Amino acid sequence: MDYRDLNLTGSSSPHIRTKDGTGHIMGEVMLAMVPALGFAVYNFGWRALVNTAVSILACCGFEWLYRAAMKKNNTVPDLSAAVTGMLIAFVCPVTIPYWILIIGDCFAIVIVKQLFGGIGKNFLNPALAARAFMLSWAGAMTNWVCPRASVPIWGAVDAATAATPMSYLHANNLAGLTETYSLGDMFVGVIGGSMGEVSALCLLLGGLFLLYRKVITWCIPVSYIGTVAVLTFIFPRGNDPVTWMLYNLLGGGLMLGAFFMATDYVTSPVSKRGQAIFGVGCGLITVFIRYFGSYNEGVCYAILLMNLTVWLIDRNVKPSRFGVTKAAKSKEKEAAAK
């Protein structure tokens, strides 16, 4: 056989690569959010699904539009824009007008992500930055309907609204909260709140799937949730630290934040030790805002603030150099002393 007929390519090693590319990983993240989406549909009706679809399409559209306008390669297939779109829908109330949602998508993709160079270059989590920006429409962003309310897909929303668990906690009204929502309701998610944040159970399932598939490591979720748990247990408001702690863990955006937002690759440290520090920082700021802030939820701002410290953590948390063990270091010191 004549091997000169083959169309051979050349490159330096390695010659094999894992199957799990960026698009694959982002696809798994979206898959992990499907249970929470399903529960949102159960809790708030089909509008939850429409919101998510609109947001994903808008994000992909803005991504494609910007890349095409700037004559850059199309990055829609890596699915990172789709994940951002899904997350933005998740952190909004189900009643959010579509136009506000689309403006938020545009802000996330164009301003937060693409203007800094696209995937991997943004220093803030696009979905959370968009949420912070969308709070300019404070009324629309805090219009919490009751669980199991029927929200029309189109037209005026006149469903009954209710206080979220976070507002009870912010008002130090643990007794009122336990009367309104049982711990079981909190865990399963039959409560008011942002459409994708309500079900701790579904989010935990998704988070465990991501851990199992090694998409995320345990460092950030455990250190984040752990820090919130410890702080709320040590400094309870009321005389039942365990109940106070559990309501704090299950309420608000903590589960979504800890498993899906703080673990965003681009805006978290690269090393495991760095990720643990990052998670503890998120936990501290979250509790601080919940206790002392004028706004009743701190997850979004906590993660955004910690995003800003990632460069600092990465610069200072480095693995020990191979071959420079403690024993070798002390030997060196001895030699220097001599």
Added chain:
Amino acid sequence: MAQAFFGGIHPNDMKAATNKKPIEKLPPPARVVIPMSMHIGAPCKPCVKKGDQVTVGQMVGEAAAFVSAPVHASISGTVVAVEPRIHFNGLPVMSVVIENDFNDTPCPEAVPPENPDSLTVEQLTDIVRKSGIVGMGGATFPTSVKISSGLGKVDTVIINGSECEPYITSDHRYMLEYPEEIIGGVKLLAKIFGVDKVHIAVEANKQNAADLLRLKVEEEKAPAVVDVLHCRYPQGAEKQLCQSITGRQVPPGGLPAAIGCAVFNVVTTAAIYRAVYLGKPVTHRVVTVSGSGVNEPKNLLCPIGTPIRELLDACGGVKKETFKIMMGGPMMGHVQYDMEAPIGKGTNAILAFAGDEERTEEYPACIRCGKCVSVCPMHLQPVFMYQYERAGKLEELEKANVLDCIECGACTYICPGRLHLVQTFRTGKQKIMNARAAAKAAAEAAAKAAEAK
């Protein structure tokens, strides 16, 4: 067993294609091309000329320096050329071309010493040197140099049978089919270094080889213990293997001897036995021919210097979709363009790919996932090293310890953004070395100028 090294990856080992196939003898090739450089160190000087008759095991290239290893004829016949020929490094290298007379006449000088059991360490080292033995796992460092530079420092001798690269089964088959040679070599190494327990390290996907070696160690009462290690690439890298067995880390820029370790590949160990007890220099080796492009994967015993073409032909040729042919494993092997290039002493595999193994992207993009950091067995941070190199920040790159990189490719394998990480570090290392050389030359020139004044 055993401490673990940090990081590493778990690629599909793909060894099932050949790990049950016994070693086959390659049909004798019509001619072989024996390069004068198949090792780390100075190239050999040809010591035969065109028209000479040579025999199997006759020296055709003599070592020109201390760090070098002589080369020997792998077939008998006539020298038809002594000239630069295409080498598996892609460049022409001085080679001795031998036309086969198909008699396989053994070299009359290649006879064992009379009393191999009573040789001194110096005599043993000398035999290893004269037999042209180099690290046959692929690194090809002259074994005699490793022995003489390790004497007196080494307290742990490790026999490397981990064969952690996917596809390759040549060491595995060798352990299964020639365990006596390996145990014989183990005894010699124990004697040379004066240790009473040699570690034989085998990865868990070769359990049958580990069991067999254990049995032989018991039967022969050899001073050895078989350690079964987790399957994790790069388990067989010298520094990582030392860490797995002893828990010690080789200091930056150092050799295993610095922490009292010496690592020898299983086939190298067998070659030491063959040299001392059979008087045979390194003339043949087992090569795995495998990969999705190969029609009939095999383990072949080949004369060194056989063109790659002959090996592929013996395996039924390759599929026409084949887009890449390489020598060595898929993680650290070298791409081959010209199938006339010969196999060398360190060639453990010839692979041909015709599937979707490569998975490159036209526009690689880092997503800062940190997977490269979590797999780097040298505790490096590839994500930042990549940025430094691309930005031309050589000082930062050097501070990030890029020179510690062993180029195992784990970071590149795992990268979901499909960055060319290790390729970039090779370039960066070269740039740093060039800058150092330039600075040194400038300093010397300045010193000379000052002297002249």
